[in-house]
Amino acid sequence: MADPVISVQDLGIEFFRSRRRRMQLRELLFHGSSGAPKQTFWALRNISFDIQPGEAVGLVGGNGGGKSTLLKMIAGVLLPDEGSVTVNGGVAPLIELTGGFVGELSARDNIYLTAGLHGLPKAAIEERFDDIVAFAGPEVRAGLDTPYRHFSSGMKVRLGFAVVTTLDEPIVLVDEVLAVGDRAFREKCYQRMESLLADGRTLFLVSHSEKDLRRFSTRGLYLKRGELVMDAPMDDVLERYNHDLDAGA
Numbered sequence: 001m002a003d004p005v006i007s008v009q010d011l012g013i014e015f016f017r018s019r020r021r022r023m024q025l026r027e028l029l030f031h032g033s034s035g036a037p038k039q040t041f042w043a044l045r046n047i048s049f050d051i052q053p054g055e056a057v058g059l060v061g062g063n064g065g066g067k068s069t070l071l072k073m074i075a076g077v078l079l080p081d082e083g084s085v086t087v088n089g090g091v092a093p094l095i096e097l098t099g100g101f102v103g104e105l106s107a108r109d110n111i112y113l114t115a116g117l118h119g120l121p122k123a124a125i126e127e128r129f130d131d132i133v134a135f136a137g138p139e140v141r142a143g144l145d146t147p148y149r150h151f152s153s154g155m156k157v158r159l160g161f162a163v164v165t166t167l168d169e170p171i172v173l174v175d176e177v178l179a180v181g182d183r184a185f186r187e188k189c190y191q192r193m194e195s196l197l198a199d200g201r202t203l204f205l206v207s208h209s210e211k212d213l214r215r216f217s218t219r220g221l222y223l224k225r226g227e228l229v230m231d232a233p234m235d236d237v238l239e240r241y242n243h244d245l246d247a248g249a
């Protein structure tokens with residue numbers, strides 16, 4: 001078997017439950033800064049799995065289960081408090097609507113910036129620029145020179161998906177963002193994801209759509225309150241997840 005493209009070992013990350021408001025100087029003087037103990041919780045703990053090149057993996061679980069947090073750790077946006085994530089190869093992440101784009105820059109500049117940060121030389125970006133814009137659609141084309149922060153949610157996803165799936169990175173992470181696009185655009189995204197998989201890329205998909213999970217993932221990871229409770233073929237994972245939902249577990 002080939003070396004894993006992603007290897008996660010005993011991964012854990014701890015968050016503060018609530019960020020306390022900043023104390024005023026008067027409160028600090030009279031009450032001191034120690035205050036109540038800070039409450040923390042493990043958003044993910046004891047998570048271990050290996051992913052082989054070309055696998056299509058779906059993350060399943062209820063709200064707050066840790067799916068987005070896991071993708072962010074694979075993307076290197078968050079660092080573990082315990083254990084490790086080893087990624088062999090570049091990652092193209094579409095894990096938040098903003099896709100890491102800079103609000104003040106125009107869409108055009110964001111395309112160059114993001115593609116450049118992922119190692120595409122300027123000539124290659126120029127060559128792909130028209131395809132990116134054509135995929136993103138006429139509204140994005142019309143707004144190419146307006147600041148990205150003025151884009152609607154749908155336009156942000158269109159641009160983000162078009163850019164991220166045009167990069168040459170071997171690992172692609174897609175977090176629930178497709179739900180924002182309209183039906184015609186979603187269908188284009190599905191075809192693009194199919195061609196990425198046919199091309200041998202590794203895909204991680206977070207979705208609450210069973211249909212999408214079955215269509216694009218052969219393997220499922222089920223995260224429940226920060227624990228990996230199942231790692232199995234997607235159909236089996238969905239059966240267990242639905243069973244848990246029905247049982248209110």
Ligand SMILES: Nc1ncnc2c1ncn2[C@@H]1O[C@H](COP(=O)(O)OP(=O)(O)OP(=O)(O)O)[C@@H](O)[C@H]1O
Nearest residue numbers: 015016017043061062063064065066067068069070
């Ligand atoms: N930066 C952060 N600081 C504190 N808590 C956080 C932070 N990011 C996420 N959390 C918490 O970690 C837990 C896991 O969140 P995460 O977004 O990974 O869940 P999810 O499975 O993607 O949920 P959903 O299906 O609702 O998108 C939640 O309780 C969330 O509130």
